[in-house]
Amino acid sequence: MIATLQQPQRADIPNLDSMVASLDGVNKNYGTIRALRSVDFRVRAGEIVALLGPNGAGKTTAVKLLLGLLQPNSGRARVFGGDPTNPENRMRTGAMLQVGRVPETLRVCEHIDLFSSYYQKPMASADVLAAAGLEKIGDRKFGDLSGGQRQRVLFALAICGDPDLLFLDEPTVGLDVESRRMLWDEIRKMVSRGKTVLLTTHYLQEADALADRVAVIHQGEIIAQGTPSEIKAKTAGKRIRCITSLSVSTLRQIPGVTEVKEDREAFELHVIEAEPIVRELLARDARLSGLEVTSAGLEEAFLALTQDATREANHSN
């Protein structure tokens, strides 16, 4: 039996009408591998939801179930209240998946033209190119594009139908910082126009920057759900970074310090309360420099959650 962490309950009961996609008690196995175990997951209209987890956690499986590309072994996947394989539902969704091959002899504009034709009310192709940052390379063949440009074409194919619900599976893998920011902006623009986005990622920064709600998934189970702040609150505490001549053992012995790490020339202290520790440090070492105090990031929270989940899993095995 696998124990799960308590999920934060929302005060408001979700209105059924606003539920755009859901997985109810879904189990999915690949042979003996249990990719998803009893997963309950909701996406509400107008949200950006991030499914956050390491590789192999089950994120892509969850997305494929919601796209109707896979059938659950038990439980239900629902999109717009109906079966994901319903073509009418597919007309309102767009998907960006991780692909090994895209026909390389077709031009960017041709790919977009073809995919746009599937939809009832597609976006104008000029708008699609602009949104994906492809204006200058519309006539290039896909095989002539760089990795980042290829990703943007896949994004264009996902949005070209002006879908109400957008699935993005690891959308910014391989993109440079500028392209990633551009994509984030586009996603935010779409949501501001009333769309809903479900994205999967293992970039914690991306979930933090974009998502209204984060669901942390680990080995096929959702171990926490909430806003980024709520998830971060699961690991209380602060981080203090400083350059000091004090030794590691001295630092460890300061009361209130839970952990000390070395980070190149500096030390990183994990503490419960920052102010007493800072006072202590400055008292002991007047020549201390490079002082930074930050709250524990999503990374800490994520690691703490997944380590707890693994520990619990090991205990019950």
Place this chain on the structure above:
Amino acid sequence: MSTATMTWSNTQVQRSPGHTATIYLKEAKYEFLKNLRLRMHTMSVLSFPIMFYVLFGLVLNAKQSIAGAGVPTYMMATFGTFGVMGAALFGTAAGLASDRGLGWLQVKRASPMPPFAYFFAKVVTSMIFSTIIVLALFTLGYAFGGVRMPFAQFAGLLGTLVAGSLPFSAMGLALGYFTGPNSAPATINLIYLPMSFCSGLWVPFMFLPKMVQQIALAMPPYHLAQLALGIVGARSHESSAAHWGVLVAFTMICLGVARIGFQRDQGKLYG
């Protein structure tokens, strides 16, 4: 379909027939362009039947006759069969195996594309390549081999060969669902080449060893070639109806296998 209690049902719209037709045509157009621009694919599908025809039908043995027809005419039928079979197999199986294995087909299936449009496009593309092959063979035969036939006869030959490529498109779909992307071309050749030989498409049927002739009767390309030979005036065996019967039955079997593959891909393991 579940009776949705949601408000979404008001916004669901069906496609107009015109819209659906546009999708099918665009899918076919881009599938053809995609393959045409793949130079290696175009070259191999077109040039092998043409090369063999030129060599065996026009350069060697050009003045002889087989089964009541001149060699250039006879071989137009046999290498025509060889060519349309290759166009169908490579057009469907290789592309499908690759699209499946590398995730592109999943992207298309996740989109509102009508699944049948995908297959339609592949079959139409093969048929266009088949037409090009038969036209090329006829042009060469006419120009260099003294092949002469009334237009109606040529139209019959073209129609038979292109229609007869459909069983091999079905075979290609069945193959494509059960081979991996890298092994597909090799697997296709392993089946295509021996089958062609045993059907009398290279060495004419009457010159094949008795044992191979027995095998030929079970080979679909043999039956298509016999139909084509019948049209160009060579003596052929059995009746047309029998040959068409075999081809239709073969198509049904292949489509059945392809359907199983299709449903496996959907994640369903039952009918």
